[in-house]
Amino acid sequence: MIKKKCNKRLSELATKLNKECFGSKTKFTIQWGSRRMTSSFGTAHYKSKLIKISPVIVDLNKISWDSEDLREVIVHELCHLYLYQTTGKCQGHNKLFQAEMDKHCPNATSHTYHSLKTKPKNKSNKTWIHTYECPNCQYQVVYERKTDRRACGKCCKQYNGGKWAADYSFVLVESKQVHKNSVWLYK
Numbered sequence: 001m002i003k004k005k006c007n008k009r010l011s012e013l014a015t016k017l018n019k020e021c022f023g024s025k026t027k028f029t030i031q032w033g034s035r036r037m038t039s040s041f042g043t044a045h046y047k048s049k050l051i052k053i054s055p056v057i058v059d060l061n062k063i064s065w066d067s068e069d070l071r072e073v074i075v076h077e078l079c080h081l082y083l084y085q086t087t088g089k090c091q092g093h094n095k096l097f098q099a100e101m102d103k104h105c106p107n108a109t110s111h112t113y114h115s116l117k118t119k120p121k122n123k124s125n126k127t128w129i130h131t132y133e134c135p136n137c138q139y140q141v142v143y144e145r146k147t148d149r150r151a152c153g154k155c156c157k158q159y160n161g162g163k164w165a166a167d168y169s170f171v172l173v174e175s176k177q178v179h180k181n182s183v184w185l186y187k
C-alpha cells in the first residue's frame with residue numbers, strides 16, 4: 001500500500017514505463033492529484049503534458065507501488081500523450097489507442113475502463129427552496145431555483161391586462177434547505 005504520496009517515486013516509475021513502452025519518447029510530468037479526484041484513476045492533459053493519478057483510488061483499492069493497476073493507469077495516460085505528441089491529434093480511446101495499449105498491457109481486460117472502487121461524488125440529500133411573495137396580494141410561491149423575473153399571475157391579469165409588471169414581481173421572503181424527499185410538499 002502506498003502510504004506517503006511521493007511525487008518523486010511516481011515520477012521514477014512513470015519514467016521507467018515511458019522507457020519500456022514508448023522508448024522514452026513521451027514528454028510528460030506526473031504528480032498525485034488532489035483528494036477531490038475521486039471518479040477517475042488517472043488524467044492526462046494534452047497541452048500541459050501533466051498526468052495526475054488519484055490518491056483516493058489508490059487508497060480505496062489498497063494499491064501498492066508494484067501493482068499492475070498502477071502500471072496500467074500510468075501507461076494508459078502516457079499512451080494518450082504519446083499518441084498526441086506523435087500524431088498531432090487527440091486520439092481518445094480509438095482503435096489506434098487500443099492497438100498501442102494492446103502492445104504494452106496485453107493482459108488488461110479493458111483499455112478504457114477499470115474495475116476499481118471509486119468514491120461516489122458527494123451527493124447531498126438536501127436541496128434549497130426559495131419562497132417568494134407577491135408584494136400586492138401576498139400570494140406565496142416556492143421555487144427550487146432563484147428567480148427575479150417572475151411576477152404574480154393573478155395580479156398581472158387583474159391589474160395589468162395579463163402582462164408582466166414590476167409592481168407585482170415576486171419578492172424573495174425566505175430561502176432554506178430541505179430534504180429532497182420533502183420537496184414535493186412545497187410544490
Ligand SMILES: [Zn+2]
Binds near residue numbers: 080
Ligand atoms: Zn483514457
Ligand SMILES: [Zn+2]
Binds near residue numbers: 137138155156168
Ligand atoms: Zn398578487
